[in-house]
Amino acid sequence: MERYKISSEVCIYQDHELTAEDRELVELAKKATEQSYSPYSCFRVGAALRLRNGIIVTGSNQENASYPLGMCAERTAIFHAQHQYPDQPIESIAIAAFANGHFYPEPISPCGACRQVMLEVEDRYGEPVRVLLHGTGGTHIVETVKALMPFQFIGDSLKK
Numbered sequence: 001m002e003r004y005k006i007s008s009e010v011c012i013y014q015d016h017e018l019t020a021e022d023r024e025l026v027e028l029a030k031k032a033t034e035q036s037y038s039p040y041s042c043f044r045v046g047a048a049l050r051l052r053n054g055i056i057v058t059g060s061n062q063e064n065a066s067y068p069l070g071m072c073a074e075r076t077a078i079f080h081a082q083h084q085y086p087d088q089p090i091e092s093i094a095i096a097a098f099a100n101g102h103f104y105p106e107p108i109s110p111c112g113a114c115r116q117v118m119l120e121v122e123d124r125y126g127e128p129v130r131v132l133l134h135g136t137g138g139t140h141i142v143e144t145v146k147a148l149m150p151f152q153f154i155g156d157s158l159k160k
């Protein structure tokens with residue numbers, strides 16, 4: 001039997017410790033929660049991503065009476081960005097959640113489906129995507145989606 005460990009590094013930043021660029025992205029993710037259409041869960045999620053060319057694209061969760069048809073904030077933003085700017089790598093994505101009248105003290109982590117989609121972005125452009133998870137107690141930052149998703153399934157996996 002062999003055993004190995006997989007570990008990920010997460011850094012928690014207070015607002016004043018964030019770079020101006022990261023602070024802006026977090027603020028835009030928070031702002032994007034206002035555009036959420038979430039009458040069923042009442043859980044407003046916002047995402048803001050920065051492209052290599054500096055353009056910021058935002059998204060929010062969009063729900064449907066047929067529940068599974070709804071779309072998460074992260075994928076709303078990512079697919080829009082990749083449609084509009086297919087040659088631009090995504091450098092960073094910030095995520096914030098608002099419910100019961102407040103932003104959450106602890107950040108929410110992207111769902112598995114969104115992690116898989118973010119992983120594809122890293123694979124597609126061959127560059128890491130930084131993930132900024134906002135909580136009122138601090139913004140948790142990982143430098144690559146791989147830190148949130150060990151044992152990745154990517155395009156290469158289909159060729160082996």
Ligand code: THU
Nearest residue numbers: 041043045061072073109110111
């Ligand atoms: N949601 C997101 O938008 N992003 C996530 O990472 C987790 C969940 C949305 C989906 C649904 O509209 C609501 O939050 C409750 O699950």
